[in-house]
Amino acid sequence: MPIRPAPLALTALLLAGALPVLPAAAASASPSPSASPTTTGTTPAPANHGRPHRTTQPAAKPPTKPSGSPSGSSSGSPSGAPSGAPSGSPSGSSSKPPTTGAGDLTDPRLKDIAQQIVSSAENSSLDWKAQFAYIEDIKDGRGYTAGIVGFCSGTGDMVEMVRHYRELKPDNILAKYLPALEKLDGSASHSGLDPDFTSDWKKAAQDPLFRKAQEDERDRVYFTPAVNQAKSDGLHALGQFAYYDAIVMHGPGNSADSFGGIRAAALKKAKTPAQGGDEKAYLAAFLDARAAAMRTEAAHSDTSRIDTAQRVFLQAGNLDLHTPLSWKVYGESFHIDK
Secondary structure (H helix, E strand, C coil): CCCCCCCCCCCCCCCCCCCCCCCHHHCCCCCCHHHCCCEEECCCCCCCCCCCCCCCCCCCCCCCCCCCCCCCCCCCCCCCCCCCCCCCCCCCCCCCCCCCCCCCCCCHHHHHHHHHHHHHHHHCCCCHHHHCCCEEECCCCCCEEECCCCEECCCCHHHHHHHHHHHHCCCCCCHHHHHHHHHCCCCCCCCCCCCCHHHHHHHHCCCHHHHHHHHHHHHHHHHHHHHHHHHHCCCCHHHHHHHHHHHHHHCCCCCCCCHHHHHHHHHCCCCCHHHCCCHHHHHHHHHHHHHHHHCCCHHHCCCHHHHHHHHHHHHCCCCCCCCCEEEEECCEEEEECC
């Protein structure tokens, strides 16, 4: 498998009130195996070859999921967080997302396609479900990076996910590591985790409830806020995906190199459809802004996940992500047939 220019990790930094959250009913369940599209990749990916990290600092962490809250749903805005659209959202746009319909990324089939496209960039594989067991320290200062969106032991999102796993299964194999994980927020240390944490993580990945915990937290921290904002901006499935992929790499927030900052830069160049603007023109501006943010870091200088993937779909006018889809990431070709 080709090696990415520099392996990096993901962090999850959901700043209070930074993005709106969908009502509980809007967080869709993960697609059943029968709903998965037929996919192919030119080269099987036997191992992860590095994940991009967010450019925001890892000091903050996502708000704690209240015990007993519905799986994968939002319990509401964090205490003190303003309701409605986040800072930087268009004036006058509705904070209530459109209902599910054609070109909606919450549709189980489209959501599965979105996970595959992200996985093509993150793991050089369309098999995103094979990443539940992934775990390694890629020496980026964030401790262990693991799972389907790169939960990190040093940035707070891993401990949040393991807490949720404990809610689903109190006697799980990873519960004993919670005291150590709680102390490691902001640290690259493995203190209290080694030598068995990685093997126990891989064992936990065989548990459907652990896989559910990962998908729940992915939706709560990344997918739901990104899709909600895209819908508020009047974007179809491609735009919803563009927001989701950006928040996975850059994290939420309003700094210039975070999702909010990238969106703000795009808004200076074009209006969203919710503001009466042209959707293709706005998405082109958003992708330009994101590529510019990526190039500020040497490790992100390869913008092929934008240029030979998302721009390909945009140039074809495929705003609803109709299949078949073909694209390249880091020179490797991928295809989703249906």
